Amino acid sequence: MKFLLLLGVLGLLWWVWKKRQRSVGEQVPPPAPAAENMVVCAHCGVLMPESDGLKDGLLFYCSEAHRLAAGSTKH
Numbered sequence: 001m002k003f004l005l006l007l008g009v010l011g012l013l014w015w016v017w018k019k020r021q022r023s024v025g026e027q028v029p030p031p032a033p034a035a036e037n038m039v040v041c042a043h044c045g046v047l048m049p050e051s052d053g054l055k056d057g058l059l060f061y062c063s064e065a066h067r068l069a070a071g072s073t074k075h
Ligand SMILES: [Zn+2]
Pocket: 041, 042, 043, 044, 045, 046, 061, 062, 063, 066
């Protein structure tokens, strides 16, 4: 009798988990990871996604330090 109750609880938990997983999948479409533009750091040449880079005019930098370093050599 106790075993049946445990089985029922586990079945209910599985059903809730399945239902939740499916509703999440329906609401949020999978993002496209390869769609992002890749840019090159103007100071060291490292490749990075556009959202990770620091934009300075037409150029991109991998970090604030490289943006400042490139800026100081320019002037
Ligand atoms: Zn860099």
